[in-house]
Amino acid sequence: MTKTQLRRIPAYAFLSLAVFLSVFPLYFMAVSATNTSNEVVASKLLPGSHLVENFQTLVDSQPLWSALYHSSVNAILTTLLALILCSIAGYAFEIYHSRAKDAVMGILLLAIMIPFAATMIPLFRLFAQLGMVNSTFAVIVPLIATPFLILLFRQASRTFPHEIIEAARLDGLGEVSIFSRIYLPTMKPTLAAAGVITFLFSWNNFLWPKVILVDNAYQTLPMLLSNMRAGYVTDYGSLMLAVFIVSVPTMVVFLLLQRHFAEGVTGAIK
Structure with a gap:
């Protein structure tokens, strides 16, 4: 073994430890979904044979399919609308830069500093007066135009050459065509990064849906997980299976878009 390889041993050891700490919770979650409640409490690390029983218990005791439907609708609509509005x-x-727009952008950035808990009660009263409690509209509206995503697209737009826009205008293209046919195709990494961030946040969002969705018939998957822990007795086998089901879509979305996600974030930072 050469000296260079010896010097790399601590780095490899550290990376191996980091990988283990990252993967082990996922492994334990998947394994626990196949074990009984007592085996989960006992921290059994080997797969069991109770996956079907846990799934049947979960379906019988909780509105799994309804929660999955509402979470999917909320996350997909929020992501699509956020990408459209924030990219525009x-x-x-x-592109239409001015000092007034800089002032507005500064106000939007200051809004990031305001915790959501400070605006939650006014938002609830607003939607209650509009009669939109227990509606998908009330869940997704506060998330479709966030200052962070607007800033992300603004930073990415700084690398977009303005000469192309001028040439397109001379060729007779309208502003909508320039945006949709020239600008958006070059923003695919940023769109992917913004899409991943929005989808993950919307899918895992718990506090605001818990406040605005008063009727349990409209509950989302994070609310379902909370309700499973609210009883006197918790079936940890079915609970871990529910956690695994909730985690799968987010892992799939991130794995599919991870390359574009990294490129979009680094491109926006530049």
Whole structure:
């Protein structure tokens, strides 16, 4: 073994430990979904034979399919609307640059500092007066135009050459065509990064849906997990299976878009 390889041993050991600490919770979650409640409490690390029983218990005791449907609708609609609105806003802030827009952007950035708990009660009263409690609209509206995503698209737009826009205008293209046919195709990494961030946040969002969705018939998957822990007796086998089901879509989305996600974030930072 050469000296260079010996010097790399501590780095490899550290990386191996980091991988283990990252993967082990996922492994334990998947294994626990196949074990009984007592075996989960005892921290059994080998797969069991109670996956079907845990799934049947979960379906019989909780509205799994309804919660899955509402979570999927909320996350998909929130992601699509956020990408449309925030990409348009980021494009407008940079391409049609002015001092007034800089002032507005500064106000939006200050809004990031305000915790959501401070605006939650006014938002609830607003939607209650509009009669939109227990509605998908009330769940997704506060998430579709966030200052962070607008800033992300604005930073990405700074690398977009303005000469292309001028040439397209001379060729007779309208602003909508320039945005949809020229600008958006070059923003695929940023769209992927914004899509992953929005989908993960919307899918895992618990506090606001818990407040605005008063009727349990409209509950989402994070609310379902909370209700499973609210009783006197918790079936940890079915609970871990529910956690695994909740985690799968987020892992799939991230794995499919991870390359574009990294490129989009680093491109926006530049």
